[in-house]
Amino acid sequence: MLGLRQISTPLTIGAFILSAVTGVLMFFHLDIGLNKAAHEWLSWALVVGVALHLSVNFRAFRGYLKRPVARGLIAGFIVLLAASFLPLGSGGSPVAAVMQGLRRAPVTQVVALAGAESGQVTERLQAAGYRAEAEQTVADLAGGDRKAQAEILGLIFQK
Known part of the structure; x- marks a missing residue:
């Protein structure tokens, strides 16, 4: 033993x-x-x-x-x-705030912000397995998965 x-x-x-x-x-x-x-x-x-x-x-x-x-x-x-238990200051990273805003925004608004054409983005999203509905947020479309959110944002901002 x-x-x-x-x-x-x-x-x-x-x-x-x-x-x-x-x-x-x-x-x-x-x-x-x-x-x-x-x-x-x-x-x-x-x-x-x-x-x-x-x-x-x-x-x-x-x-x-x-x-x-x-x-x-x-x-x-x-x-x-x-x-490590102390709260961080209210400043924070502006990049993190922008990313959080993009995740919470409806896909249609993010597409407009990207200056992309809605039809092309819809095709790219569908080809990747995402089916966006009107006023659905990026976070909702990704089901809360951060990697999927990053992928969706990449597809939207893809040139």
């Missing part, structure tokens, strides 16, 4: 690899397939692995807490975690 010591470190390493790779892919918007779901759900394996690893190596962990550099680093990350 395997002991906690034999399971905790490989579990932590494997889960870290999964979480790190999918997190980096998501950061650079290169995630495909199930990357985001794997990152969100399978990161729980990292939490479990670290908890097991800490329980098996608690004496060594306590020793780290006696070192000023280790305490400082841990405290720094706790401060960063606390700061």
Whole structure:
């Protein structure tokens, strides 16, 4: 029978690899397939692995807490975690505001904004599998899927 010591470190390493790779892919918007779901759900394996690893190596962990550099680093990350809960300023990115406006606008208005011909855009959307109805927003047409929203906007603004 395997002991906690034999399971905790490989579990932590494997889960870290999964979480790190999918997190980096998501950061650079290169995630495909199930990357985001794997990152969100399978990161729980990292939490479990670290908890097991800490329980098996608690004496060594306590020793780290006696070192000023280790305490400082841990405290720094706790401060960063606390700061991550603070609300952002009201400014925000104007690009994000524009994109949000495009997603909420009816497709007909976005087509007019793009200076495109309605018939051509309708054909492009239908060829891609989207059937736009009058006054339907881009978000509604995409069913809330952000990648689909980006695809729809790309089809509308396509030259």
